Amino acid sequence: MAEVRVCKKGEIAEGGTRLVKSGPIEIGVIFHKGAYYAYRNVCPHQGGPACEGLKMPQVVENIGEKGVHLGQVFNEEDMHIVCPWHGWEFHLKDGTHVIDPKHRLKKYDVIERGGEIYVSI
Amino acid sequence: MLTGTQDFQGEAQRDFRDLASEEFDTRTLLRNAADQAVVRKYEDFLIVDTDSHHYETEAFKEIAEYIDDPVMRYEAKFQGHSRGGFTAETGSYQELAGRITRYPLRKTEKVPTTKHRDLTLMERWMDAMGVDMAVMFPTPMLNLSNCPRIQVEVTMAKAYNRWLCDKILTEDPRIKSMLYLPFHDPEASYEIVKEFADRKGVIGFMVTSTHYKANYDNAYAKTYHALQERNLPLGFHAAFTWTDQSLQLCNRFIGVHALGFSWCNMLHMTNWVTNGMPERYPNLKTLWIESGLAWIPFLMQRLDNEFMMRTSDCGLLKRKPSEYMREMFYTSQPMEMVDNREALELTFKMINAETQLLYSSDYPHWDMDLPSTIYDLPFLSEQSKRNILGANAQRLFNFDPVWSPVKLERKAARAAKAGRAAEPAGV
Ligand code: FES
Numbered sequence: 001m002a003e004v005r006v007c008k009k010g011e012i013a014e015g016g017t018r019l020v021k022s023g024p025i026e027i028g029v030i031f032h033k034g035a036y037y038a039y040r041n042v043c044p045h046q047g048g049p050a051c052e053g054l055k056m057p058q059v060v061e062n063i064g065e066k067g068v069h070l071g072q073v074f075n076e077e078d079m080h081i082v083c084p085w086h087g088w089e090f091h092l093k094d095g096t097h098v099i100d101p102k103h104r105l106k107k108y109d110v111i112e113r114g115g116e117i118y119v120s121i
Numbered sequence: 122m123l124t125g126t127q128d129f130q131g132e133a134q135r136d137f138r139d140l141a142s143e144e145f146d147t148r149t150l151l152r153n154a155a156d157q158a159v160v161r162k163y164e165d166f167l168i169v170d171t172d173s174h175h176y177e178t179e180a181f182k183e184i185a186e187y188i189d190d191p192v193m194r195y196e197a198k199f200q201g202h203s204r205g206g207f208t209a210e211t212g213s214y215q216e217l218a219g220r221i222t223r224y225p226l227r228k229t230e231k232v233p234t235t236k237h238r239d240l241t242l243m244e245r246w247m248d249a250m251g252v253d254m255a256v257m258f259p260t261p262m263l264n265l266s267n268c269p270r271i272q273v274e275v276t277m278a279k280a281y282n283r284w285l286c287d288k289i290l291t292e293d294p295r296i297k298s299m300l301y302l303p304f305h306d307p308e309a310s311y312e313i314v315k316e317f318a319d320r321k322g323v324i325g326f327m328v329t330s331t332h333y334k335a336n337y338d339n340a341y342a343k344t345y346h347a348l349q350e351r352n353l354p355l356g357f358h359a360a361f362t363w364t365d366q367s368l369q370l371c372n373r374f375i376g377v378h379a380l381g382f383s384w385c386n387m388l389h390m391t392n393w394v395t396n397g398m399p400e401r402y403p404n405l406k407t408l409w410i411e412s413g414l415a416w417i418p419f420l421m422q423r424l425d426n427e428f429m430m431r432t433s434d435c436g437l438l439k440r441k442p443s444e445y446m447r448e449m450f451y452t453s454q455p456m457e458m459v460d461n462r463e464a465l466e467l468t469f470k471m472i473n474a475e476t477q478l479l480y481s482s483d484y485p486h487w488d489m490d491l492p493s494t495i496y497d498l499p500f501l502s503e504q505s506k507r508n509i510l511g512a513n514a515q516r517l518f519n520f521d522p523v524w525s526p527v528k529l530e531r532k533a534a535r536a537a538k539a540g541r542a543a544e545p546a547g548v
Contacts, residue, residue, distance in 0.1 A: 007137070013141060016139070017139075017140045018139050019137060021136055046490070046494065047154070047157055052140060052150075053220065053222060084222040084223065085150075087221055
């Protein structure tokens with residue numbers, strides 16, 4: 001299993017993304033709330049660079065008694081990676097599509113060692 | 122700033138990219154599309170994109186100069202031509218509040234000053250996707266039909282068509298267009314066909330389908346006749362409008378878009394067929410643009426079923442509605458592809474896709490389709506793929522192929538490599 005160096009710890013700002021290459025494979029490394037996530041930068045839809053998209057929270061529709069619609073809010077606990085080509089959304093935590101988990105971004109393990117960040121390929 | 126191909130390639134070869142400091146560039150956004158083009162060897166066949174767009178808003182100052190009427194010209198320059206934001210009556214948020222990043226970022230894209238900006242932007246995405254030739258349409262003008270002042274529609278149509286012919290179509294033989302007809306004014310539509318039919322790069326004319334006008338009206342007879350005589354296809358380019366009374370019941374863009382883009386063409390197609398237009402203009406080819414494909418089998422079945430009970434209602438028809446529809450042409454995007462392979466395959470069969478379907482991307486709009494959406498379909502033969510991706514369009518529009526220089530280069534490189542490999546050792 002090879003390791004690709006990404007950056008020094010702290011180099012990616014909160015919510016930021018760095019893209020690294022290993023041969024032809026491009027991997028997006030995202031830093032969010034103290035954790036690093038790494039995915040292949042290819043969307044299962046039409047192949048777009050999903051990791052380059054916005055990171056947006058899940059939109060939640062609030063429903064009250066008797067099914068009355070109360071409005072929308074963001075759920076910041078469930079961040080999504082939004083592919084910039086057409087807007088397919090994937091859970092930041094595991095890379096699965098937010099509705100149909102059979103579509104997923106390929107996930108890689110992130111290793112923190114000696115103040116450096118690596119992705120294991 | 123990236124100024125040329127070399128700088129761009131240099132940028133691409135860096136071993137990391139930090140999005141926080143990266144400028145927007147179409148070629149970066151579409152880098153994965155370029156990879157698809159290489160893997161699938163698109164250089165081996167012609168790809169024609171029959172529905173793509175530019176934003177005429179960005180060139181509006183130039184277009185306004187083409188307005189004849191000095192009072193309207195003054196007004197146009199003062200008002201500009203753009204959409205109205207959050208509270209606009211059109212209410213569109215098709216860019217998903219910025220999630221489709223090319224919408225907000227495209228205006229920041231740097232281009233060389235040696236060429237028209239629209240040409241550079243077109244060529245960048247075409248070369249990335251492996252598209253050789255593209256039929257280019259405007260964007261906000263698709264809703265020009267909603268302007269209550271018919272004179273504004275006519276004036277804009279003329280000014281835009283002149284600008285397009287002068288600044289874009291004469292400059293790049295890879296870009297073609299079907300020109301805008303101001304359908305609210307049948308006489309002006311006819312004049313536009315006469316004025317522009319012979320201009321370079323004009324391969325047909327187009328009605329934006331949100332027009333609330335009946336296409337069987339005798340007032341259009343001479344326009345259709347003129348098109349038929351010149352062997353120029355008539356396109357119905359779908360659009361949505363949130364000003365439509367029934368669509369105003371939708372509170373989500375998905376509703377107004379999913380319904381609006383198919384409904385307008387279902388309506389025009391129904392009128393076109395039931396009034397026997399294919400019998401009245403047997404050599405006039407029609408192209409139904411940007412409604413996807415799922416509406417066609419539905420309408421074929423629905424009309425056939427009712428027609429067999431009401432043949433007297435459609436005195437001109439000698440065959441079932443679906444048989445006429447099967448002879449018309451359709452663009453592919455936005456192709457309904459999620460979890461319905463069998464339905465899609467049947468649709469292809471029902472519309473005779475092998476000869477009647479034309480690939481379209483709709484780039485740069487949010488629901489664009491890459492050539493791989495056609496190329497990767499497992500139920501198509503290699504020849505059918507090539508027909509849909511380019512050969513059908515070439516046949517319909519009858520134009521000489523102009524290849525993407527990027528594809529030509531790739532093909533030459535492959536040939537050179539094969540030649541070297543074939544050379545006997547020691548030579
Ligand atoms: S390619 Fe990612 S949403 Fe379409």
